[in-house]
Amino acid sequence: MKDKFIHSSVFRFLLVGVGNTLLSIAVELGLYNLGGVNPVFSSAVGYIVGAVMSFFLNRRFTFHSEEELGRSAVKFAINVALLWALTHPLLQPWLAGRLQSVFVERWANNVALVVCMGLYTVLNYFGQRFFAFRRFAKKKGSGEEETGGKAE
Numbered sequence: 001m002k003d004k005f006i007h008s009s010v011f012r013f014l015l016v017g018v019g020n021t022l023l024s025i026a027v028e029l030g031l032y033n034l035g036g037v038n039p040v041f042s043s044a045v046g047y048i049v050g051a052v053m054s055f056f057l058n059r060r061f062t063f064h065s066e067e068e069l070g071r072s073a074v075k076f077a078i079n080v081a082l083l084w085a086l087t088h089p090l091l092q093p094w095l096a097g098r099l100q101s102v103f104v105e106r107w108a109n110n111v112a113l114v115v116c117m118g119l120y121t122v123l124n125y126f127g128q129r130f131f132a133f134r135r136f137a138k139k140k141g142s143g144e145e146e147t148g149g150k151a152e
Contacts, residue, residue, distance in 0.1 A: 012062040024050030065133035079127035087116040
C-alpha cells in the first residue's frame with residue numbers, strides 16, 4: 001500500500017461529480033426551456049439522470065467495483081438518500097438557525113445550503129468508497145482484506 005495523503009479516487013470522484021452536475025443542469029434546463037416541462041419535474045428528471053450517470057461512472061471509473069450490479073445500486077441509493085436526509089432536511093435548517101445571529105435569514109440559508117452541499121459531497125465520497133462500492137480483495141495467504149476500491 002502506498003502512503004498517500006489523498007487517495008487517487010478523490011480526483012476521479014470530483015471529475016465524475018462535475019460531469020454529472022453539468023449533465024443534470026443540461027437536462028433540467030433543456031426540459032424546462034426547450035420542452036416546456038414543469039420546473040419541478042424537469043429538476044427531478046435532471047437529478048435522476050445525473051445520479052444514474054454518477055452510479056455507473058463511480059462504480060467502474062472511480063472505485064473499480066466488482067460487486068454485483070443490483071447490490072451496489074441498492075447500497076448507492078441508500079447512501080445517497082441517507083446522506084441527503086442527514087445534511088439537507090436535518091442539518092441545513094439547524095445550521096441556518098444558528099447562522100441567523102451572524103447573517104440575515106436569506107444569507108444564513110444560503111451559507112447553510114453551501115456548507116451542507118460540501119458536507120454531503122465529502123460524506124458521499126466515503127459512503128460510496130467504503131459502503132456502496134466496497135469490495136474485498138484476496139490477501140496474500142488466507143482470508144480476505146477489505147478495500148475501498150482498486151488497490152494502488
